[in-house]
Amino acid sequence: EIVLTQSPGTLSLSPGERATLSCRASQSVSSSYLAWYQQKIGQAPRLLIYGASSRATGIPDRFSGSGSGTDFTLTISRLEPEDFAVYYCQQYGGSPRTFGQGTKVEIK
Amino acid sequence: EVQLVQSGAEVKKPGESLKISCKGSGYSFSTYWIGWVRQMPGKGLEWMGIIYPGDSDTRYSPSFQGQVTISADKSINTAYLQWGSLKASDTAMFYCARLSSRGWSSAFDVWGQGTMVTVSS
Numbered sequence: 029e030i031v032l033t034q035s036p037g038t039l040s041l042s043p044g045e046r047a048t049l050s051c052r053a054s055q056s057v058s059s060s061y062l063a064w065y066q067q068k069i070g071q072a073p074r075l076l077i078y079g080a081s082s083r084a085t086g087i088p089d090r091f092s093g094s095g096s097g098t099d100f101t102l103t104i105s106r107l108e109p110e111d112f113a114v115y116y117c118q119q120y121g122g123s124p125r126t127f128g129q130g131t132k133v134e135i136k
Numbered sequence: 137e138v139q140l141v142q143s144g145a146e147v148k149k150p151g152e153s154l155k156i157s158c159k160g161s162g163y164s165f166s167t168y169w170i171g172w173v174r175q176m177p178g179k180g181l182e183w184m185g186i187i188y189p190g191d192s193d194t195r196y197s198p199s200f201q202g203q204v205t206i207s208a209d210k211s212i213n214t215a216y217l218q219w220g221s222l223k224a225s226d227t228a229m230f231y232c233a234r235l236s237s238r239g240w241s242s243a244f245d246v247w248g249q250g251t252m253v254t255v256s257s
Contacts, residue, residue: 029198063243065181072231072247073173073181084236084245116181120241124197127173127181 030055030119032128040136047104049131051117056097061121064093064102067130068113076115077102107133138162140170140232140248147254148222155218156251158232165213166190169235171244172206172217176228184230186240187215195240222255229253 031054041047051062060080065073075084077093080100090105104111112135117128143157158170171186185196189208196206208215215232230251233244 059241061241065244067181072250073233073244074247075236075243075245078236078243078245084243118181118183118243120243123195124199125171125183127183130180 029124030057030122030126032117032119032126034115034117034128034131036131037129038132038134040134041107042136043107043109045107047102047107047111047133049102049104049115049133051095051100051102051128053098053100053119055122057100057119058121060096061119062093062095062100063118063120064091065116065118066111066113067116073116104133109135138234138246140234140246142230142232142248142251145252145254147256149257150221150223150255152222152255153218153220154222154253155216156230156253158215158217158248160213160215160234163234166210167238169238169240169242170208170215171233171235172204172215173231173233173244174200174228175231175250181231184217186235188240189213189215222253224255224257226253227255 035050062080064077067073081093172184174182184200187194189210232248234246236242236245
């Protein structure tokens with residue numbers, strides 16, 4: 029099983045700042061089959077990024093994904109008030125599919 | 137509009153059985169994998185398993201194999217998650233979600249609203 033470790037656990041930032049979230053895999057994720065999701069309190073998760081770097085439909089361009097192999101990054105270039113949420117990475121190249129434990133982005 | 141609508145919240149006693157549902161609309165239900173994701177109170181997301189409604193091919197995470205059953209009825213565009221004997225530790229929010237492409241190596245692009253299952257004596 030591929031274990032995904034996200035860091036930091038919590039990121040305290042102000043609106044307008046840049047957020048950098050990390051997701052490290054215990055083994056290489058084939059074909060960059062890595063996704064990022066955003067979850068707000070009381071809501072279902074929402075797909076942001078798939079294939080490590082492709083934005084899902086309707087996702088603003090302030091969200092970007094990068095990385096390959098075992099190290100992946102989600103960057104939010106300038107935080108908007110609605111971006112404060114929990115973010116999860118997920119790999120879909122190995123079996124079983126797995127999620128990271130999440131990074132909470134909170135208002136400083 | 138592509139949508140997944142889940143059945144309502146459930147409150148059950150330990151040992152009882154349960155089947156929750158996820159109805160798809162706005163797309164060809166039979167040709168996209170549907171998965172289930174567990175979120176225990178205050179915790180993260182856990183991938184449980186997926187099913188291809190077209191032929192009921194099912195894949196489980198080892199953590200959930202034998203603990204739940206995933207099924208689908210393509211004639212009514214509905215997927216199911218069921219338990220034979222609930223435990224208190226099954227208390228969680230359960231989401232269904234669609235894989236974004238017809239192969240199973242893809243991300244979840246459409247999510248249901250979630251079904252809260254509470255198991256308490």
